[in-house]
Structures are given as C-alpha cells and as structure tokens.
Amino acid sequence: MELTRVQTDALVIGGGLAGLSAALELRARGWDVTIVSKGKVGQSGNTIMTRNSMAAVLVEAPTSGTVIEHVQDTLAGGAYLNDRELVRKLAAKAEEGIKSLERWGVPFLRQDGRISSKGSPGHGRERIVTVDARHLRSTHNAGLALSLPLLEKAKEAGVTLLNGILITGLLKQDGTVGGAYGLDRSKPQAWVFESRVVILASGGVGKLYPLTTNAGDVSGDGYALGYLAGAKVRDMEFIQFHPTVSMVASKEVLSTAPLSAGAVLRNKLGDAFMTRYSPEGDMATRDVMARAVYEEIKSGRGSDNGGVYVDYSQVSPAKMAKEYEPIQRRLNGRSTIEVGTAAHFMMGGIVIDEFGRTGVPGLYACGEVTGGVHGANRLAGNALTEAVVFGIEAGRHAGSSRDPGASVPSNLKFTEIEQLLAQDGIYLRHDLPRVAEGNDVQAEPSLDGIKREMRSLMGLNVGIVRSGPGLWHTKEKLGQFQTYLQTYPCRRYSELLALSQLKLMILTALLITEAAWERQESLGAHYRVDSGIL
Numbered sequence: 001m002e003l004t005r006v007q008t009d010a011l012v013i014g015g016g017l018a019g020l021s022a023a024l025e026l027r028a029r030g031w032d033v034t035i036v037s038k039g040k041v042g043q044s045g046n047t048i049m050t051r052n053s054m055a056a057v058l059v060e061a062p063t064s065g066t067v068i069e070h071v072q073d074t075l076a077g078g079a080y081l082n083d084r085e086l087v088r089k090l091a092a093k094a095e096e097g098i099k100s101l102e103r104w105g106v107p108f109l110r111q112d113g114r115i116s117s118k119g120s121p122g123h124g125r126e127r128i129v130t131v132d133a134r135h136l137r138s139t140h141n142a143g144l145a146l147s148l149p150l151l152e153k154a155k156e157a158g159v160t161l162l163n164g165i166l167i168t169g170l171l172k173q174d175g176t177v178g179g180a181y182g183l184d185r186s187k188p189q190a191w192v193f194e195s196r197v198v199i200l201a202s203g204g205v206g207k208l209y210p211l212t213t214n215a216g217d218v219s220g221d222g223y224a225l226g227y228l229a230g231a232k233v234r235d236m237e238f239i240q241f242h243p244t245v246s247m248v249a250s251k252e253v254l255s256t257a258p259l260s261a262g263a264v265l266r267n268k269l270g271d272a273f274m275t276r277y278s279p280e281g282d283m284a285t286r287d288v289m290a291r292a293v294y295e296e297i298k299s300g301r302g303s304d305n306g307g308v309y310v311d312y313s314q315v316s317p318a319k320m321a322k323e324y325e326p327i328q329r330r331l332n333g334r335s336t337i338e339v340g341t342a343a344h345f346m347m348g349g350i351v352i353d354e355f356g357r358t359g360v361p362g363l364y365a366c367g368e369v370t371g372g373v374h375g376a377n378r379l380a381g382n383a384l385t386e387a388v389v390f391g392i393e394a395g396r397h398a399g400s401s402r403d404p405g406a407s408v409p410s411n412l413k414f415t416e417i418e419q420l421l422a423q424d425g426i427y428l429r430h431d432l433p434r435v436a437e438g439n440d441v442q443a444e445p446s447l448d449g450i451k452r453e454m455r456s457l458m459g460l461n462v463g464i465v466r467s468g469p470g471l472w473h474t475k476e477k478l479g480q481f482q483t484y485l486q487t488y489p490c491r492r493y494s495e496l497l498a499l500s501q502l503k504l505m506i507l508t509a510l511l512i513t514e515a516a517w518e519r520q521e522s523l524g525a526h527y528r529v530d531s532g533i534l
Helices: 017-028 067-077 084-103 144-157 221-228 257-261 286-298 317-323 325-331 382-401 414-423 445-461 468-486 493-518
Strands: 002-013 033-036 053-055 128-130 160-162 165-173 176-184 189-200 239-246 264-266 308-311 336-346 349-351 363-365
Touching: 002 017, 002 160, 002 176, 002 382, 002 414, 017 033, 017 144, 017 382, 033 189, 053 084, 053 382, 067 084, 084 382, 144 160, 165 189, 165 221, 165 493, 176 414, 176 493, 189 221, 189 382, 189 414, 221 349, 221 363, 221 493, 239 286, 257 317, 264 286, 286 308, 286 336, 317 325, 325 336, 363 382, 445 468, 445 493, 468 493
Parallel strands: 002 033, 002 189, 033 160, 189 363
Antiparallel strands: 053 128, 165 176, 176 189, 239 336, 264 308, 308 336
16 A cells, blocks of 8 residues: 655644634744645535634624623523633634634624624624625525635635545654545545644534534544543533425535524424423524424424424514525425424534644644533534634644744654554555455445444434443444454455444544543533423
C-alpha cells in the first residue's frame, strides 16, 4: 500500500465552519495549515445542512437584548449543566464571530442596512440572525451560503485542502499529539500527517442513527479520535432530536423560528397539543417538543406517515415572505407541512477550555465535536455561533502559542510508522485489492449488517426515550461488535475502509450509551422512562 507523508504547522480535521474558521485564523498568523476532510472541504459535513441561523447579540439590533440575557437563556435551555465559562465566551464573542464571517464574504439578511434579527423558541429576545441563501438553487444545502465563501478565503489564504481522507487515529509521542494518520477513500493509500498542532473539528453523530438531519459523512469520528488520544468527554448522553423535519422523500430541517410568530404544532385531529406538555406551549425548547411529538405519535394521534403537522396559517403572509421564504416556497399555497423527528445535534463531546484546549498537549477541538456549551439541550442558533466563535478561539490561541516557521518535528522513522499503523490494522506491505476501479467502497455484508444493527439499536434504545433495560442491552451488543471487529480479516481495501470507519462509529456509540446508562434521571434531551418522571 502506498504511503504519503505530509508535514504542516497545523492540521485541522474537518472542513466545516469550525475547521475553516480555525484555519483562517491560523493562516492570518503565518502558520502553514492543512485541512483534511472525509468529504470535500466546505461542501460536506453538517455546516452545509444548516438553516443558517445564528444566535448573537448585536449592537445594530437593539431587540437582540444583552449578552447577559443570551447567557441566561443558554444556561436555562441547557438545564444549567453547561460550562458557564464557555457560555460566557459564546455570548460575548458572538458579534465578533458575525463580523468575521462578513469580512470573509458571508452575506446576512438585512433590513434598512442593518442585519435582521428574529425570535426563536428558548430565546427571550430576538437574537437570531440568518445567512442570506436566496442566491442558491436549493434550500436543502442552504449552509453552502456560509461555507463556500470561507472555502474561497481559505484557498486565497493558501490553506492546503485535502479531500476524501478518513482519519483513523492521532499521532501521539511522549504524551503530546503531533499529527494524525488515515486512509484515502478513493484508492489504496495511507496518509500520515505530522504537525505541531492538531485541531479536531469533525463533529456530529447523525449517522449512528437510522433517521437523521445530518450529512451522509457525519458519523461521530472526532469523538472517538479524541477519546483514544486521551481527551476527556462529557455530556455524551445529550443528543438533540429535531422536532420539525419534513416527512417528504428529501427530508429537510424546517426552522422552529416561525413558532415564535404564531405557527403551531397540530396532531392529525387538528389539536394544538404543545400546551399539554409545557406551559411554554409552542415556544418550548426542542427536547420538550421532540418528546411531545413522540408521545402524540405513540398515542395514535400522529399522521398517516408517522408525524404531526406545523400549521402556519396564523403567520401573516408578509412575514412569511420576508422572514421564512424557504418555508413559504415549500408550502406552495398550503397552510401546513407534515413533520417528524430525527437525530440532529450532539450537545456533548470533548472537554475543552475557553481557548479550545483539550488538556492533551498539542490537541485542540472546536464546534460540535466538543461538549460544555449547550449542557443538556441546545437552543436554536447557538450551534453555528459556537462553531465560528470557538473555531476562531482555537486558531487564535494555537497560533499564538508557538512561533510559526520552526520546522515540524519529524522523529518517526518509516519502521515506526509501519508499526503504528499495523496496530490499527493498516499494513503497508500488504496490497489489498480494490473491489473495482473508481470510488466503490462497498463492504462485506457482515460489516454492513453490524452497521445496520448498531443504527437500529441506537434509534430504538438510545433515542428520544430511553430505559435501563434497553440501554444495557445496547451496551452489551456494542461491546460484542467491538470485540468481533478487533480480529475482523480484511481481504480488500474497501473492507479496510469500512472496518476502520465502523470501529470509530462503534466506539462513539458506546460512549453515548454508557453515558445514558449512567445518568438515571431525566434531564434535558436525555429522557428515561424508568426514572419515574414520564
């Protein structure tokens, strides 16, 4: 198998908003930066799937309130399990993050020359701003309006962009992370990256579940990579299930913001049911809303397709056209859209401080791969704000911690690299054949079968509603899968790719399941039916 070695000052793993923000900040400080992505930098991952909403208190938007109010709402939404220092950093630096995005060419919706702001459930003030995606043909990947300008800036700045590489492990010597290694997704080739700093920005766990709003390449890799390198994780049990995902073939996340303007959730009987589950009604947070939808369907009041309806009839046509044009387009003259729930966002992740440091020398993390900002539940708009704020902070701190220009340490000999990769099942002297020419990476049915069963278990037992017996059963099965995969014999390169990916997925699924098992009380997005609170 071919081996390619790359030396760089900083290696950023993940090509979404957090990774691109960190890379641009590092380049501004003169660092040589390489971004490696499993998909295409700026054109894959969860950033492109977003609704482009960002929460920020802006001087030019008086109705957005104060930084303290943003902090208070975020803490309340997270059941006060949040890391308060991270929340304060998020709220205090949000405006700077928005201004950085504008400087990098990201357009925001404006009115009378000012960035427009609106409300959303969980936010006490109108602090949701939106990236302008009206120039895009499809609303399904509206986040491209955010990521593509940053991609162009990264190219202009001289950031090295490497696509289609699955990172399978981090290099660590004498307790310090100094790079990573992985596999090319299109041909039999191993990659080894040697760097002075590694920034993990590959968040999201959507593909661990059978139904998700996440992009197809978002499968929880970063959590496993950080954990294996010695980083601590927190709040892994808290996974947000989005309550308003359209039920048509091309499932799309619909913003919950119209619920602050008069839209309501209704069951198949026409009942506006949210007041039965929360005094906040349709302004309740997403965890409450998702469980309410779950209960309506379970009680037989769901739609024929296993969902409920959002009724927009009480939102004025002028407001729909001005603030929710993509939804108005989808309505096409109707007043309701059928929606259901899907795995959406991971609140937990790698423990960091306010500068993105993980506690492991040489390793930083930012964006959805980290935990602490959101606590037990995330408010709308805080995800993209977190990505840009902590992406910038990680890049800024890493870039100021050491002088650029010094040579990257390269103490590893070829034989040492060979031994290191072999421990992860990658044998450089073995030429595993491809399945076929091109990018066909289909795995053996046994690997596909394990992946399908894992997703089924996660959806059934570690989803919106959980129980002790279900969590224990899932833990046991995942542990069995993990043991079996350790000695799985790969006969083709496609199997090696699939096996390497599946090992990371199983580990992250175990971290989630174990955290859910240990937390016996219901809190935020974690809901136990055996805790006496149902």
